[in-house]
Every structure is written in C-alpha cells, then in structure tokens.
Amino acid sequence: MLVYLNGEFVPREEAKISVFDHGLLYGDGVFEGIRSYSGRVFKLDEHLKRLYDSAKAIMLRIPLEMEEMREVVLETLRRNNLSDAYIRLVVTRGEGDLGLDPDKCPKPTVFCIADKIVLYPEKYYREGLRIVTVPTRRNYVEAINPRIKSLNYLNNILAKIEGKLANAPEAIMLNSEGYVVECTGDNVFIVKRGVLKTPPVYIGALEGVTRNCVMDLAREMGIEVREELFTRYELYTSDECFLTGTAAEVIPVVEVDKRPIGDGKPGPVTLKLIDAFRRYAQTHGTPIYDT
Numbered sequence: 001m002l003v004y005l006n007g008e009f010v011p012r013e014e015a016k017i018s019v020f021d022h023g024l025l026y027g028d029g030v031f032e033g034i035r036s037y038s039g040r041v042f043k044l045d046e047h048l049k050r051l052y053d054s055a056k057a058i059m060l061r062i063p064l065e066m067e068e069m070r071e072v073v074l075e076t077l078r079r080n081n082l083s084d085a086y087i088r089l090v091v092t093r094g095e096g097d098l099g100l101d102p103d104k105c106p107k108p109t110v111f112c113i114a115d116k117i118v119l120y121p122e123k124y125y126r127e128g129l130r131i132v133t134v135p136t137r138r139n140y141v142e143a144i145n146p147r148i149k150s151l152n153y154l155n156n157i158l159a160k161i162e163g164k165l166a167n168a169p170e171a172i173m174l175n176s177e178g179y180v181v182e183c184t185g186d187n188v189f190i191v192k193r194g195v196l197k198t199p200p201v202y203i204g205a206l207e208g209v210t211r212n213c214v215m216d217l218a219r220e221m222g223i224e225v226r227e228e229l230f231t232r233y234e235l236y237t238s239d240e241c242f243l244t245g246t247a248a249e250v251i252p253v254v255e256v257d258k259r260p261i262g263d264g265k266p267g268p269v270t271l272k273l274i275d276a277f278r279r280y281a282q283t284h285g286t287p288i289y290d291t
C-alpha cells in the first residue's frame, strides 16, 4: 500500500507523522471519508468543498489548491490500483510545540490513504439495524459545530461506546434540547405518512454528502422531503427509519430503543432509496483512470 504524505507516495510502513503533530496532540485538523465505486469517485467535489470549508472554519490553511487535492485523491487510488475503495483524506495543523497555539505549527500535515472498502454485512441491509439513543449529547453548536468534520471525534466515540454497551451497531444522538440530531457516523432519516424527514444541520449535524444525495434522489422520485426538527417520540412512531453515510450508504433501521419502527421490517420508501442510491453511485462520479 502506498500512502500520500506531504507531497510523496510512501509505503504504509514509512507513512509516519510526528508525535508533536497537533492533529494527534489535540485533534486539531480536518478530514474526509470518501468512496469510489467501479472506478469512479463518488461526489469528490462535494467532499473537497466540505474539507476546505471545515479547514476554513478552524482557520487552517490547506497548502494545496482544491484542484491539486483532487489529483492527490485520484493518484492515491491509481498508485494502489483500486477501483472500489474507501479513501481517508486528512489535513492536520502540523507539527508544533506542546502548547495549543496553532501559530506555532508552520506546516500542515496532509495525507491520503486508500484502502479496500470494509462493507457492513448484507444482513443489515436486508433485515435492518436495531439501534438505541444514547445519553451523550451531540456537541453544542456554539462550542464545536458538528458541521466541521474535525479530527476531534471524542463526542462521537463516547456515544459509540454507549451504543456498544447496548449491543447496538450505531447510536442516535440528541442535541442539548432533546431533538434527534444524527448518529455517531451517519445521518438519520424518518418517513411518516409518505414524507421523508431529516434534522436540519443547524441543530448540530454534519451535512452528510450521502444525506444530500438521498434527499435529491427522493425529490426526483416525487417524495416530499423536509428538513425538520423531531424528537424521540417522532422517531419511535415513524413508519420507517434509515441512516445514511459514506460507508453505510442507505441502511434501514427497524428498532430504536426496543420500539419496533413501523411493522419492524425495512419499509418501502427505504428499500426504494437503497436501490436508487446504489444505482446512482455505480453510474456517477469522477473517473479515476481515464482522465
């Protein structure tokens, strides 16, 4: 495996960064998880825009133009001869001293890893997930806005641990006011009387690339889509529920906090969207090889 690191492609064993890197010391950095399907990178420009927006929000100047970064992603896939892959693109504040001051980190660290995609078991897509809501609240928007996809994922990890303690493969997080926000690594949707609803990002959710794509596909199918606040009550009494994310794609949820969702099976809107999303992902995206 060859990893892109600060302008070079190096073998995995040599892809090392300093213990003084503030990405490691403080989670001071930003990242993207991107996917390629059958030789095309899915929504590459959307991921790059989000990366640069995240960096801007934390006043981190990425030392590459967006066009160069796009080439880094494509070249990492080419060097590793990958067509279906998961790509992790990371920019950290770089090496500094032991203090917090980002101005003491003159050179951001940039790396890109492309690996084979590890898929969720197909069973989850057929039968749906049984998940829970957890006590840890999603980061307060005015403290660390979850729209910033930063390396600081402890909020999500705490929720993940709580989900695992309840034997759940994902965990739904609420915000400090008790509204449903998102999962530890996925966005959440419900369907009620044919209307598709997902929380607006301003309450503290990441603006998921998959989320946006699914909303577009649903609208194209004539489904009414609303970004709307809802509580656990609306979640429990929804007709259908599903999650979206780069790794998960669209995945049904059939139980939340031991309450069956709808009739306890993946619902018709969910199944249609899974299908539409898979077809879309296979046929759209930036070609890796014939450029």
Ligand code: PMP
Residues within 6 Å of the ligand: 033, 156, 182, 183, 184, 185, 186, 187, 206, 207, 208, 209, 210, 211, 244, 245, 246, 247
């Ligand atoms: N929310 C969180 C907290 C995430 O980490 C992710 C995964 N990046 C998502 C939602 C889903 O976003 P996307 O569809 O862009 O992968």
